[in-house]
Amino acid sequence: MGRAGVRELAGWSGALAVSLITAAQIASSARSELLFRDGDSLIVGMFARSLLAGGPADWALSSVLFVPETAVFAGLDALLPLEVDGVLAVNAVLNLLALFGALRLVAGRRRAGSAPVAWSLLGLTVFSLIAMTEISTSRDALELASLSLTTTYYSGTVIAAVLSVGFVRRVLDRPVGGGMMLVLLVLTAAVSTLSNPLYAVWATVPLTLLLTVLLVRSRDRIRLALLLTVLLCGTAIGFLGRIPLQAWITKSGAGYAQPERWAESLDYYSGLFADRMSTPTGVVGGVIVLALLALAVHRTVRVADTGARLVAAFAWITPLLVAVGAVALGTHAARYLQPLAFAPVLALVAWPRVVRVPRRARLLLIGATGVLLMFGGALSIPRLATAAGATDPDRTCVTDWVDASDRVGGGQFWTVRLPKLHLEDPARLVQVDHELNGYAWLVDRRDFEVGEVSFLVEDAQTVPWQLPVPAVPDEVVDCGRYRILDFGAATLPLGPQRS
Structure with missing residues (x-):
């Protein structure tokens, strides 16, 4: 060289x-x-x-x-x-x-x-x-x-x-x-x-x-x-x-x-x-x-x-x-x-x-x-690995629950994106708006083919729900900054798609 x-x-x-x-x-x-x-x-x-x-x-x-x-x-x-x-x-x-x-x-x-x-x-x-x-x-x-x-x-x-x-x-x-x-x-x-x-x-x-x-x-x-x-x-x-x-x-x-x-x-x-x-x-x-x-x-x-x-x-x-x-x-x-x-x-x-x-x-x-630069770069590798590997128990709580539920739920854009990415099957969390219409924005629209959901994920960024049918959750699962509203055997119909 x-x-x-x-x-x-x-x-x-x-x-x-x-x-x-x-x-x-x-x-x-x-x-x-x-x-x-x-x-x-x-x-x-x-x-x-x-x-x-x-x-x-x-x-x-x-x-x-x-x-x-x-x-x-x-x-x-x-x-x-x-x-x-x-x-x-x-x-x-x-x-x-x-x-x-x-x-x-x-x-x-x-x-x-x-x-x-x-x-x-x-x-x-x-x-x-x-x-x-x-x-x-x-x-x-x-x-x-x-x-x-x-x-x-x-x-x-x-x-x-x-x-x-x-x-x-x-x-x-x-x-x-x-x-x-x-x-x-x-x-x-x-x-x-x-x-x-x-x-x-x-x-x-x-x-x-x-x-x-x-x-x-x-x-x-x-x-x-x-x-x-x-x-x-x-x-x-x-x-x-x-x-x-x-x-x-x-x-x-x-x-x-x-x-x-x-x-x-x-x-x-x-x-x-x-x-x-x-x-x-x-x-x-x-x-x-x-x-x-x-x-x-x-x-x-x-x-x-x-x-x-x-x-x-x-x-x-x-x-x-x-x-x-x-x-x-x-x-x-x-x-x-x-x-x-x-x-x-x-x-x-x-x-x-x-x-x-x-x-x-x-x-x-x-x-x-x-x-x-050599020492700075070498010391930054474990620091970057630590930051990337940091645990998020709240998100993990949601993804573990959804993966184990074998059901499909919904959540609003700013709430649902992170757990949706980390699911074994991302289609189990459907992206919806506060009225439960399919929110077709930066997402695979095939998710909406399921037609209904049986639980909702929410956090501090979630706009108050205005559900299309009266419904009361059977259980509210506490996952730190998230809450899962579980409607059990009841289902909530999805509305038309919008973007």
């Missing part, structure tokens, strides 16, 4: 250590709620296990189909002898490793005077620091970096957007050729748009804008026009590919746009920003992002290299476009703003030049960093 290979191996080793440290920290904090227990966060696990089980399925998904996320989770679940939480923990580490790989692609080839591996590792480290400042349990908080560790909140789209910038940069950096990068770009755009239309907003729109500006100002118009065509064609193919899957898409992307509510959206996101800045860790995270944005603007103005300038411009233009667009469309979801966390990090890899330091100091810095 040559020196270049050693550098790359050292970079990936360092990235693994940073990923382990970050995943262990978040899994050991209150933010672990989003990794292991949040109702939304469990859809990929439920979907993947349904596909692995084989047989017919009739899933009701949102506008997001979770194609890459499901493929990764299913692969891990099939290969690793781990429980669900263990797979989710490993998945979190792999998401960060994949982000490092994408950053390494963006950083470009190693050239004289450049250090792309070191800057890519620094980029992942800074992103991880931002993630570790995020400590709330809320999925709606303006804590965006840590969402990339989940299987649900668009980690595949984040990585695909960064990869797309990398493919474009690699083509621009080559005097000739770049055919493989173009093929990978069209495939990434197609699969990512098929999976999540947000790719078009996070990657296609800003890259199209930047490539169009370069096309007007540059003499290398053939290559720029080719890049633009490939990107747009890949995105169009992805949208076309969604047409045969409409039966599984219960709400299109257009359904989330409510431009008449832009003022409410502005007030909503302003409130999230104020909440984020009200804590010391939030201020730290905000200062890091602000510094990265300033660096991105500086490099856009000062760097002459076309590829580097495009990356630097993407790092600040994309957050601006996404923030303005989210308000203009009247959206109310923090997860749509994730480019505010990952895009500024690209400023670090836009121009990965060597920082000149004395040889002895450089060797000391490399050695100390390596030792710290």
Whole structure:
């Protein structure tokens, strides 16, 4: 292995250590709620296990189909002898490793005077620091970096957007050729748009804008026009590919746009920003992002290299476009703003030049960093395993009772998702609303074919029941934060499906 290979191996080793440290920290904090227990966060696990089980399925998904996320989770679940939480923990580490790989692609080839591996590792480290400042349990908080560790909140789209910038940069950096990068770009755009239309907003729109500006100002118009065509064609193919899957898409992307509510959206996101800045860790995270944005603007103005300038411009233009667009469309979801966390990090890899330091100091810095990462990563493995293996006696009480009952019950979305995932047969818990209508949202609609249930699971998040027929439970089973209302031989009819 040559020196270049050693550098790359050292970079990936360092990235693994940073990923382990970050995943262990978040899994050991209150933010672990989003990794292991949040109702939304469990859809990929439920979907993947349904596909692995084989047989017919009739899933009701949102506008997001979770194609890459499901493929990764299913692969891990099939290969690793781990429980669900263990797979989710490993998945979190792999998401960060994949982000490092994408950053390494963006950083470009190693050239004289450049250090792309070191800057890519620094980029992942800074992103991880931002993630570790995020400590709330809320999925709606303006804590965006840590969402990339989940299987649900668009980690595949984040990585695909960064990869797309990398493919474009690699083509621009080559005097000739770049055919493989173009093929990978069209495939990434197609699969990512098929999976999540947000790719078009996070990657296609800003890259199209930047490539169009370069096309007007540059003499290398053939290559720029080719890049633009490939990107747009890949995105169009992805949208076309969604047409045969409409039966599984219960709400299109257009359904989330409510431009008449832009003022409410502005007030909503302003409130999230104020909440984020009200804590010391939030201020730290905000200062890091602000510094990265300033660096991105500086490099856009000062760097002459076309590829580097495009990356630097993407790092600040994309957050601006996404923030303005989210308000203009009247959206109310923090997860749509994730480019505010990952895009500024690209400023670090836009121009990965060597920082000149004395040889002895450089060797000391490399050695100390390596030792710290090695020990930090090693110590994080048992910490992450402990967090993933933590017992949940209340959930276990519910799943054991349901598995032993040999009957079918129901529960509302935020209540039933966690025990449903951990059941031997998830179909034994049907997802319903407070009126016992089938709630066809992020679930297999075949569950509703049972037609009736004989018990209900509830917790503090359960909306008071309005049952279709008068009924009094024969027994109320106490399972800590859960209660099981057991109606015994009596059954409650399910109402029509809604989403």
